[in-house]
Structure formats: structure tokens, C-alpha cells
Amino acid sequence: MNQRTLLYDKHVELGAKMVPFGGFELPIQYGSVKEEALAVRNQCGMFDVSHMGEFYLEGPGAVEFVDHIITNDFAGAETAKAVYSPLCREDGTVIDDLIAYKLGPQKVGICVNAANIEKDWQWISARAEELSSRFEFKIRNQSGDYNLLAVQGPKTESIFKELGLIDDSEFDYYRVRARTYKGLDILVARTGYTGEDGFEVFIPGDGILALWDDLIGAGVRPCGLAARDVLRLEVCYPLYGHELGDHLTPYDANLKWTVKMAKPDFIGKNSLEGYTSKYRLVKLSLEKGIPREGYKILNGDEQEIGVVTSGTMSVTLGKGICMGLVERSRFPESKKFKIAVRKNNFEATYHAKAFVTGGHK
Amino acid sequence: MSHNVPEELKYTKEHEWVAEASGIATVGITDFAQSSLGDIVFVELPEAGTELAAEATFGVVESIKSVSDLYSPLTGEVLERNDELEASPELLNSDPYQNWMLKIKISDTSQLDGLMNAADYSAHCEGQS
Structure with missing residues (x-):
């Protein structure tokens, strides 16, 4: 049985399509995924991430x-x-x-x-x-005691100031502040997983209901899991169960920057010291067709060298994009890749950088 | 969820519509289908000359999140496909009955009797929503 977040009734009222995700029933979309994703890139959108x-x-x-x-x-x-x-x-x-x-x-x-x-x-x-x-x-x-709302997009800062969720003092990216909101002790963090500027609010109990209504009143667009996935994939953030998993190390997912070997000691340090990853995480796009999770990644000679871990249609670029794991020993120096989409092997473009540069601080 | 089911068309349980005239079937997806899929971003259809078998897959329609197979309502040969959908798949969202996918030369017109009428199809959708 999937759990429901406190905002469940509000999602349903707004016409959301609810799906099971991580043991919860969550909105996958309210209306158009494209409009929801673009609202975050250009204005402001919010996600109920209370399940975290x-x-x-x-x-x-x-x-x-x-x-x-x-x-x-x-x-x-x-x-x-x-x-x-x-x-x-x-x-x-x-x-x-x-x-x-x-x-x-x-x-x-x-x-x-x-x-x-x-x-x-x-x-x-x-x-x-x-x-x-x-x-x-x-x-x-305290997973059951706190709810979490992610509010993302270039207009988030001004909306948060308007509602008194933040003040005028300096608040850098990846910082957290203790604040009060309607008498509740909340945490406001300048974090998120869309690549845009924005905040995540940790709020106890049913305080999230009033916060949600206030944000709706301020014009913030409710966005579902589908838009969230498109947004994080456009900026190439890994998602556990896709680019990360029990059989992979941080090095397989291009996360070497998060492994600080200069620290005197941490769990996993001995194993990761001098370790070469088995896979390389690649970013590929298609001119025709949409790469999907599980599709085969091929080299220029159409030999299988890897698999797509996440794929979607980018609403910002208007083309199919994906991340995938390619066996390090078979990574083509030519950087020529193809993706097997049903009966066709389409040529894919290799990207050294993320597909989209978000506007975060 | 209310959706449009034109009286004069025939339907499959996989949410395709069929309009028949002089042994030629025009085929597309229904309003219920486009609305369930959401933003349609890609359509893959067979070329003219392809032989289709009733109930076999003939192509795909993709939304941002999902890939759905398209099933041929009838056995026959593809006479024409709507190439406009390749560049503008969103036309299926704006008007799924105007924006047809294929024209098929029907091999056996008796197969038309196996398709649903508007009332039966509405009831079928009711059971799925």
C-alpha cells in the first residue's frame, strides 16, 4: 500500500494524475508536462517532495x-x-x-x-x-514528521521575499536558514534538483497546506514528477536507481568531484583509492527519436557498448536526450555513438557538458 | 474526464479510430488516447506499401514520459501516411480526429464488423478512466 502525502487531496483537486513512486502516491503531472517544465525554467514551479x-x-x-x-x-x-x-x-x-x-x-x-x-x-x-x-x-x-516542498525557477526568490519566507539578507546557493512561518519553525534551503535557482522548504506537520495555498496564490505552478525528471535530466543530475545504484560507485556516475580523497578517513575511501570506474556516464542526444531507459548504446560500428539509464524528450531543446552507462574499456575514442531505437540505430550526438545550463546561483 | 467520441467513427479497444469509405480506412488515435498520453512529442508510422495485420503493432506514439504502441485496427496495405505528424506530433493533441495517421486499403471489409461503435467505445473508456 502506497502512502499519501498531506497534499494528496490538493493534487487530486487540481486534476493531477497520481502514480506510485518510492512507496508514495504522487502527482506525475497536473496538465501539460511541457508547460510545467517550462514554468520552472522561465518562472516558478513547485513540487511536493514530502516523500523524501x-x-x-x-x-x-x-x-x-x-x-x-x-x-x-x-x-x-x-x-x-x-x-x-x-x-x-x-x-x-x-x-x-x-x-x-x-x-x-x-x-x-x-x-x-x-x-x-x-x-x-x-x-x-x-x-x-x-x-x-x-x-x-x-x-x-523524522521522515514522517517533516514535509518538503521544492519551489524552483527564476521568480522564486522574489516570491519568497513577498511571502516573508526569506528576507533581504545574503542567501547563497546551497545554504540553509532556520526561519519561522506562521508560527512554525521551518528550514529554508537554497537547493533543488532542477538546475534552476530556488528553495526547498522543510516544514513540520500540516503547515505545508497553508504554505502550498500561499504559493498557489502567488502564482506558483504545481509541477509533477514527470516535469521534475525532464528538468533534472536536462541539467544531467543523476537519479538513484538510474545513474546511481547498489552496484555502482560514484566514479561510474561522473561524481568524482564529490569524493574527497584529501579527507583523512571515510567509509569507502580504501576501495575508491586508485579505483578506475567500470563505466563512463555519457550524455547523448538524438535528432530523431527519443532515447529511453534500457535502450542499447552502440559504437559507430553498431556494437553494443552500453545502456541508456534515463531518457526523455527535452522540452527546452525539443529533442531526445539521455544519460547512459558505457563500459569504460569500450568507450569509443571517436566519440561516435548510436542508440538502438526499436528497429533503427540512430546516430547520437555526444555532449561533453549538460544539455541545458540552469540559472541557479 | 469528458472526451469527444464522434458518432460516425468505429473504434478499437487500443484507442484507435477508423473511418471507412470505398474500402479505404482512415486511421488515427482517439481524443481519450491523446488526453491520457498528454503532450505528444513523437510519432513513428510505417511507410506506404507496408502490409499491416489486424491487431499487430504498426508504430509508436510517444509522450514526454512514455512510449505507446499503435495497433492496426484492420489487415491491409498502407496507402498513405500523414507525414505532417513527424514534424508536428502535437497536432494529435489539438485535434486527434482531423489529424489522421494512416490510410489503409482494407483486405477484408468484414473485419469492420469487429470494431466498436461510439457507444460501446465510450463505455470501454469509462472502464479505463
């Missing part, structure tokens, strides 16, 4: 512990900074990707993928237990 998981850690060892279990640098991050990172096993494979928020010198929030809440909680709480003599802190799984 939140863990809170508090105590003198909280920051050092998080730094130890993730590959990116968290100990060195300033207070109020958000850090994107893979969470790895000893063998370097990825349990999940997450954002860790340094809420204070002894206080950390972690936001994880809905489908992985249980897996992550088991892993992290077992490490907390095992390392309790080294790191002193308490950890709570």
Missing part, C-alpha cells in the same frame, strides 16, 4: 560522524552550508545520494531519497551504533 526522508543528528560528534559516512567534505563546510554527497559502503558502492545540511556546529539534517529511507536508516543507524565510542550524538528518523 529526513534524518536529524545532534551532539558534539554529529558533524564528524556525517563527514565519516559520506564521501564529500562535510567537516570543512561552514555552518549553514548544504553538501551533496553519495553515501557509500566500504567497497565504494553507492547506498544513496543525499544532501547534508550543517544546521549548527552540533546539528545536522540529512535529506535522502524516499525509496531508500529504510535502507539508509538501517545503514546509518548501524554505523552510529558501531562508532558510538568515537562519535557522540543522537540520531532521529
Whole structure:
């Protein structure tokens, strides 16, 4: 049985098509996916991402512990900074990707993928237990207590100021602030997964209902999972279960930048030291046809060298785009690729950079 | 969800419509189909001369998120395809009955009797929405 978020009735009222996702029933689209995605690129759109998981850690060892279990640098991050990172096993494979928020010198929030809440909680709480003599802190799984709304697009900042969700003080990208809204303690983070500027709001209990209505009143367009997937794929952000998975390391998904070998010690460091990835994550586009997950990636001689992990029609570019994993040993130096779309092997264009540059700060 | 089901057409359970005149069937997808798919961004249709078998797939229609097969309502030969849909697949969203996909020379006109009328098709959609 799938869970429902508090906003379920509002989604249905707005005519959303609801689908199961990560154990929840969520809106895939309200109307046109294209219009929803373009609203985020050009104006402002919002996503109910209450299904995502939140863990809170508090105590003198909280920051050092998080730094130890993730590959990116968290100990060195300033207070109020958000850090994107893979969470790895000893063998370097990825349990999940997450954002860790340094809420204070002894206080950390972690936001994880809905489908992985249980897996992550088991892993992290077992490490907390095992390392309790080294790191002193308490950890709570508050996934059910907090709801999360992602509001994204170039007009988000002015709308947030208008509603008093942020003030005029400096608020950089990938930072988090504690704020109050209608008497509730909320967290506002300048993060998101669309490539656009915007904020994510962590709000306790049913506070999200009033926030949602206020944002609708301010002209923010509700957007579904389909638009979210198009947006993240256009800017080439990996998604767990597609470009990341239990059998892959961060290096397979072009996430070397998130693995900080200069850190004295972290889980997975020994395995990732000197490790060469098995795959290379490629970005390909088609002039004709749309690449889809599972389609074969071929070299110029039409030999199979990999597989599409996520594919869609880019609403910004008006062509088919995808990311895919290609075996490193078979990566064609010529950078000539084809994608098998049903009976046709279409020539694909290799992209060194993301398909779309979002407008985030 | 209300959708348009013209009285004069025949329908398949896979949401194609058929208009028959002088042994030639004009085929497209229904309003219910375009509305369920959402923004249609790609259509792949067979060339003229292709032999189609009733209920076999003849092409695909893709929305941003999904790929759906198209099923031939009848056995016959493709006489013509609507090439306008390659450049402008969104025409299927704006008017699915005006923007036909194929014209097929019907091999066996008795197959038309196996298709649904408007009332039966409406009831069929009711069961799916």
C-alpha cells in the first residue's frame, strides 16, 4: 500500500494524475508536462517532495560522524552550508545520494531519497551504533514528521521575499536558514534538483497546506514528477536507481568531484583509492527519436557498448536526450555513438557538458 | 474526464479510430488516447506499401514520459501516411480526429464488423478512466 502525502487531496483537486513512486502516491503531472517544465525554467514551479526522508543528528560528534559516512567534505563546510554527497559502503558502492545540511556546529539534517529511507536508516543507524565510542550524538528518523516542498525557477526568490519566507539578507546557493512561518519553525534551503535557482522548504506537520495555498496564490505552478525528471535530466543530475545504484560507485556516475580523497578517513575511501570506474556516464542526444531507459548504446560500428539509464524528450531543446552507462574499456575514442531505437540505430550526438545550463546561483 | 467520441467513427479497444469509405480506412488515435498520453512529442508510422495485420503493432506514439504502441485496427496495405505528424506530433493533441495517421486499403471489409461503435467505445473508456 502506497502512502499519501498531506497534499494528496490538493493534487487530486487540481486534476493531477497520481502514480506510485518510492512507496508514495504522487502527482506525475497536473496538465501539460511541457508547460510545467517550462514554468520552472522561465518562472516558478513547485513540487511536493514530502516523500523524501529526513534524518536529524545532534551532539558534539554529529558533524564528524556525517563527514565519516559520506564521501564529500562535510567537516570543512561552514555552518549553514548544504553538501551533496553519495553515501557509500566500504567497497565504494553507492547506498544513496543525499544532501547534508550543517544546521549548527552540533546539528545536522540529512535529506535522502524516499525509496531508500529504510535502507539508509538501517545503514546509518548501524554505523552510529558501531562508532558510538568515537562519535557522540543522537540520531532521529523524522521522515514522517517533516514535509518538503521544492519551489524552483527564476521568480522564486522574489516570491519568497513577498511571502516573508526569506528576507533581504545574503542567501547563497546551497545554504540553509532556520526561519519561522506562521508560527512554525521551518528550514529554508537554497537547493533543488532542477538546475534552476530556488528553495526547498522543510516544514513540520500540516503547515505545508497553508504554505502550498500561499504559493498557489502567488502564482506558483504545481509541477509533477514527470516535469521534475525532464528538468533534472536536462541539467544531467543523476537519479538513484538510474545513474546511481547498489552496484555502482560514484566514479561510474561522473561524481568524482564529490569524493574527497584529501579527507583523512571515510567509509569507502580504501576501495575508491586508485579505483578506475567500470563505466563512463555519457550524455547523448538524438535528432530523431527519443532515447529511453534500457535502450542499447552502440559504437559507430553498431556494437553494443552500453545502456541508456534515463531518457526523455527535452522540452527546452525539443529533442531526445539521455544519460547512459558505457563500459569504460569500450568507450569509443571517436566519440561516435548510436542508440538502438526499436528497429533503427540512430546516430547520437555526444555532449561533453549538460544539455541545458540552469540559472541557479 | 469528458472526451469527444464522434458518432460516425468505429473504434478499437487500443484507442484507435477508423473511418471507412470505398474500402479505404482512415486511421488515427482517439481524443481519450491523446488526453491520457498528454503532450505528444513523437510519432513513428510505417511507410506506404507496408502490409499491416489486424491487431499487430504498426508504430509508436510517444509522450514526454512514455512510449505507446499503435495497433492496426484492420489487415491491409498502407496507402498513405500523414507525414505532417513527424514534424508536428502535437497536432494529435489539438485535434486527434482531423489529424489522421494512416490510410489503409482494407483486405477484408468484414473485419469492420469487429470494431466498436461510439457507444460501446465510450463505455470501454469509462472502464479505463
